[in-house]
Amino acid sequence: MEAQKGEANSLSPEALKGERGADGRRTGRPLEGPERDHTRSVSLLEQKRNVVSSSIDVPNVRKSEEEVDMEKVTAAMVLTSLSSSPLVRSPPVKVSECLNGSWKDRGGGFTPSSYSSSGYWSWSGPSDQSNPSTPSPPLSADSFKPFRMPSINGPPPDDAIDEQDGSSLLFDEPIPRKRKNSMKVMFKCLWKNCGKVLSSAAGIQRHIRTVHLGRNCDSDCSDGEEDFYYSEIKLNTDSVADGLSSLSPVSPSVLHAHSNTTPLSRSAPSALYLIHTDHAYQATSPVTIPSTGSGSAASTSFTPSSSSNFSISWQSPPVTFTGTAVSPTHSRTQSFVEQRPQTIAVLSSPPRATGSLSRKSRGEGKKCRKVYGMENRDMWCTACRWKKACQRFTD
DNA sequence: CATGCCGGGAA
C-alpha cells in the first residue's frame, strides 16, 4: 500500500501534467474571462433585483407603479430639458429654468469610449477632515463636477439648494455652455409601502419626517436620520458615458468618479440607478449587489450594514466604494458615523453592463499544495487536485 | 512568480 504510493510518486506531477497537457483536450473556448463574467453577473443582478423587489411588500403593483412613476419623471425631464444639466435636481417643471449651468463636457477629462484603464473609485472617510459635513471630494475636480457644492461649512438647506441648483454650478466655468447630459437625481422613499419619489432631498426628507417619522417640526429639526430612509436615484438618459461620475449630489454618501467612466451600451436609453442605502430595513430596497462570493454566487445575498466597504463591478473595471459617509446636508449627524451608508450602483436597462463579480480573495491558510507539495499531489484533497477550493484546509 | 480556485470542457 505504502509502497504503491511511493511508486506512484515516481511519475512526477509534472509528468502527469505533461501527459494531459499534451493531448490538447482543449478546443476553442467560447467565452473567456471578463466576457462570460459579464453575462453571468448581469443575469445575477437581474435575478436579485427581481427577488428583492418582489419581497418589498406589495409585490408587483407597487413596483410597477414606481417604475412608471420613475419613467414619467424621466420622460418629463428629457422632454423638458433636452440639453439640460445633469445635475438638475429640481422638479421637472422647473428644469428649464436652470439650464444655464455649465456642464463640462466630455472633454473635461473623460474618455467616453475607452473605459477605465484604472477604474477604481474610492473615497475614504474623514481621516483628517476636520469638517464633518464635508464629503471630501478628492475627486477629479476638473473632470466631472456634478453639483458638489464647494462649500466647506454647512451647505445650505436643501430647500435652498433646490431653488438654486444652478448656483452650485457657478463654480468656475470656463466653458461657456456645452452639451450637458441628461442626468437626473431623484429621491425615493424606502419606507415600506411607500416608495414615493421626489425630486429633491429636502422634499423626501420632509416627507419621511412628517409622514413616516411623525415629526412635525420644521426642516431644521432634522437630525439627519431621514437620510437613511431614502435612496438617491440617478437616472441617466444620455449615452451614460458619464453615468457614474456624478454620484452624490446632496446625499449622505459621497462618491467619486475618477476621471474615466465607462461607456455603457449605446443602445437603448440606459437608466442608471444609483442608490445609496443603509439601515437594516433597507434590505428590502430593490438593490442588490453581487457580493464577494463568486463561484457559489447565487448564494450570496446583499447584507446591508454588514460592511461599509465592498466592491462591485461595473462593466469590466471594478468599482470600489470605500469609506465613510458624511451627510453633507446636515452638519450634525452623529448617528451617521456609526452606520455607514452603502452606496450601490445598479444598472438597469442596459442589457449587458456590469463586470465580473469580485473574486473571493485567496485563502490564507495552507492548502494541500503547500502542505504536501507538488510531489505528493496524490495526497491532496480532491478539490485541490482539481484546482478547486480546498476542502481540507478551509479558511 | 507561485498559489488558489473559478468556470467550464471532456470523459
Place this chain on the structure above:
DNA sequence: TTCCCGGCATG
C-alpha cells in the same frame, strides 16, 4: 459525475 485544466486574481 468525476476529472482536469485554462486562465485570472492575488500576494
